Amino acid sequence: MTDTRKYINLGIVAHVDAGKTSITELLLHKGGAIRNLGSVDQGTSQTDWLQVEKERGISVRSASASIEWKNKHINIIDTPGHVDFSAEVERSLRALDCAILVVSAVEGVQAHTETLWNALRKLAVPTLIFINKADRAGADIISVIQEIKNELSPQIIPIQTVENCGSPAVKIIHHFTNDIRISQSEAIIEALSNHDDELLTKYLSGEIIPFFALKQKLAHQIEHGLIFPILMGSAKLDQGIDELLDFIDVAMPIARGDKSLPLSAIVYKVEHDKTIGRMASARIFNGTLKNRDVVFNATQQIEEKVSQIRKLQGQKNTDIGELEAGDTAAVCGLSRVRAGDILGAMEGIPGKVSIATPLFTVRVMADQDNEFQPLVTAIQLLADEDPTLDLLWLKDERELHIKIIGLIQLEILESVLHERFQLKVNFGKPTVIYKETPAGSAEAYEEYTMPKPCWAVVRFAIEPGLPGSGIGYKSMVGVNKIAARYQKEIERTIPVALKQGIKGWEVTDINITLVDGEHHNVHSRAGDFAVATSMAIMKGLQTGDTKLLEPILDFRIKAPENLLGKVASGLTQLRAVISTPDFDGDSFILSGTIPVATSLDYSANLSSLTGGKAKLKLTFSGYKECPAGEGETTPYRGVNPLDRAKFILKARKALQ
Numbered sequence: 001m002t003d004t005r006k007y008i009n010l011g012i013v014a015h016v017d018a019g020k021t022s023i024t025e026l027l028l029h030k031g032g033a034i035r036n037l038g039s040v041d042q043g044t045s046q047t048d049w050l051q052v053e054k055e056r057g058i059s060v061r062s063a064s065a066s067i068e069w070k071n072k073h074i075n076i077i078d079t080p081g082h083v084d085f086s087a088e089v090e091r092s093l094r095a096l097d098c099a100i101l102v103v104s105a106v107e108g109v110q111a112h113t114e115t116l117w118n119a120l121r122k123l124a125v126p127t128l129i130f131i132n133k134a135d136r137a138g139a140d141i142i143s144v145i146q147e148i149k150n151e152l153s154p155q156i157i158p159i160q161t162v163e164n165c166g167s168p169a170v171k172i173i174h175h176f177t178n179d180i181r182i183s184q185s186e187a188i189i190e191a192l193s194n195h196d197d198e199l200l201t202k203y204l205s206g207e208i209i210p211f212f213a214l215k216q217k218l219a220h221q222i223e224h225g226l227i228f229p230i231l232m233g234s235a236k237l238d239q240g241i242d243e244l245l246d247f248i249d250v251a252m253p254i255a256r257g258d259k260s261l262p263l264s265a266i267v268y269k270v271e272h273d274k275t276i277g278r279m280a281s282a283r284i285f286n287g288t289l290k291n292r293d294v295v296f297n298a299t300q301q302i303e304e305k306v307s308q309i310r311k312l313q314g315q316k317n318t319d320i321g322e323l324e325a326g327d328t329a330a331v332c333g334l335s336r337v338r339a340g341d342i343l344g345a346m347e348g349i350p351g352k353v354s355i356a357t358p359l360f361t362v363r364v365m366a367d368q369d370n371e372f373q374p375l376v377t378a379i380q381l382l383a384d385e386d387p388t389l390d391l392l393w394l395k396d397e398r399e400l401h402i403k404i405i406g407l408i409q410l411e412i413l414e415s416v417l418h419e420r421f422q423l424k425v426n427f428g429k430p431t432v433i434y435k436e437t438p439a440g441s442a443e444a445y446e447e448y449t450m451p452k453p454c455w456a457v458v459r460f461a462i463e464p465g466l467p468g469s470g471i472g473y474k475s476m477v478g479v480n481k482i483a484a485r486y487q488k489e490i491e492r493t494i495p496v497a498l499k500q501g502i503k504g505w506e507v508t509d510i511n512i513t514l515v516d517g518e519h520h521n522v523h524s525r526a527g528d529f530a531v532a533t534s535m536a537i538m539k540g541l542q543t544g545d546t547k548l549l550e551p552i553l554d555f556r557i558k559a560p561e562n563l564l565g566k567v568a569s570g571l572t573q574l575r576a577v578i579s580t581p582d583f584d585g586d587s588f589i590l591s592g593t594i595p596v597a598t599s600l601d602y603s604a605n606l607s608s609l610t611g612g613k614a615k616l617k618l619t620f621s622g623y624k625e626c627p628a629g630e631g632e633t634t635p636y637r638g639v640n641p642l643d644r645a646k647f648i649l650k651a652r653k654a655l656q
Helices: 020-030 051-056 083-093 111-122 141-151 186-193 197-204 211-223 241-251 369-385 407-421 484-497 526-544 561-573 602-610 644-651
Strands: 007-014 063-069 072-078 098-104 127-132 156-158 160-163 171-174 228-232 264-273 277-286 288-290 294-297 302-305 308-313 316-319 322-324 328-332 342-344 360-366 392-394 399-404 425-427 435-438 442-448 456-464 471-475 510-518 546-560 582-584 587-595 615-625
Touching (some): 007 020, 007 083, 020 063, 020 072, 063 241, 063 308, 063 328, 072 241, 098 141, 127 141, 141 156, 141 228, 156 186, 186 211, 211 228, 264 369, 277 288, 322 328, 369 392, 407 425, 456 526, 471 484, 484 510, 484 526, 526 644, 546 561, 561 587, 602 615
Parallel strands (some): 007 072, 007 098, 098 127, 127 228, 471 510
Antiparallel strands (some): 288 322, 294 302, 294 342, 308 328, 442 456, 582 587
């Protein structure tokens, strides 16, 4: 692995309203990418270009832009801060060399801040923490640094200090410069020495360490996740931004890769241009990509041809013709590409990380009947841009269903459909997404041999799986009984067949074993085994019955001690499981789990109950069995395999 040209792919992440987009705007301005500074409040920022982003003052899509600073080419990815749009952040994190986590000097470490931090750590993304809004009334840098140390990591190095905090006269004092006297800040040296015995020896002996050597050690420890530098400032007053850029230049890791190796890239964003069509923002880890190259999409197992490679340079979108290892740009011409797809070799691509899980399903309806087909096309495009929408299109019933993370997402989706596609839509009532799991062991058998031509006989053993295990499948049948190509079709069909169980929900935590079966040398086709598998699995689930699983959240509440009784009592009524409280000064900390179904309005209710004095963190925990009488079933969407005759007619495309 060799260094490429000096690229840095830098992500900017934060809890909503921490000032992330304002910082991005200043970075673009100082790097020469834009001439005039935009404003989030006025809806003129470069990276918030959707009308709904301008109107609401929040980012809902990730946005990319590039700048030159000193001798570095920095690709900046500005990500959404609202938890409802976490899927955008998840994909962007896989394209990064390093990240800036923005924390407000007033609000400090918020719920989503900790979620983002955990995701960055899981992917081992070197991270710089920038404490913004140092000028605002109520800002307390010292307290926020302590909070970061307690709640994120003790391995932090404040690189600066602040004078006149919480005032428009705020001043940032930088402690990492080539001035030897200033660079010998004891706190910085001590923090670095914790991971470097050689440096510790020199420090204890009183030896002066050259700035160049200190810079190398700092950069090494940041890259390997041993330490996390903290810088601070005020985007509103343009305080600390030049120092931030200089620090990125000297201390944050550059992209690594080898352009002589086969292509390896990830698509972290898909958007559509009215003229060009589908544009796939991609990070190249190895190899090169050129106009007219035929690219293998490893995720979808298809090949497509690149027409153009476009780069946002300043405010112009330019065809650069070629993209090399370490760089990012928008690849055009890939008409079937989806966000999250891997192009070329899968080696060297960072793994997936989950920040938020869609926990609600909702039906989308066209306001006018004649707009149903355009709505289908629009939602399909949006699902390619955000696969977590997981579109379910029931053609015969003329129904569209999507999955969402939160209710704000619906408001934004409504605006996007109207602004971009000129469609007015209505939404059904959002429903919590439950799941099913086998209640016990069962046998699943199907003999699909009539009407000819067809022949597929399958017998499965169905058993409950361990919680969180998903779908397990194995075959005990030899290829002399069921040919290999038919067994592949069975294995492919099982996850599809489990999308809806007997209670209407996806089936999980299940083990399925193919124990017997038969093909016919003349009459069998692969599709026959897809039909037989679906019918057999559903009959087996009906025989053994299923249990409902409900989504559960982990919660953590910090509030004044005198409110403990009220908070605990309210949680008990919501079927929460509460641990023993801890105490921090005059505050209590309460942790536990709570069902999604009972906690839809809990954040607002807790704020009202405590007069806004409580701090709440909610994270998805997983699925657990519903207590008797709780949970909801939902009708089967489409033709149910239990309706054998109708299901076969549909499979043969003979159903009117």
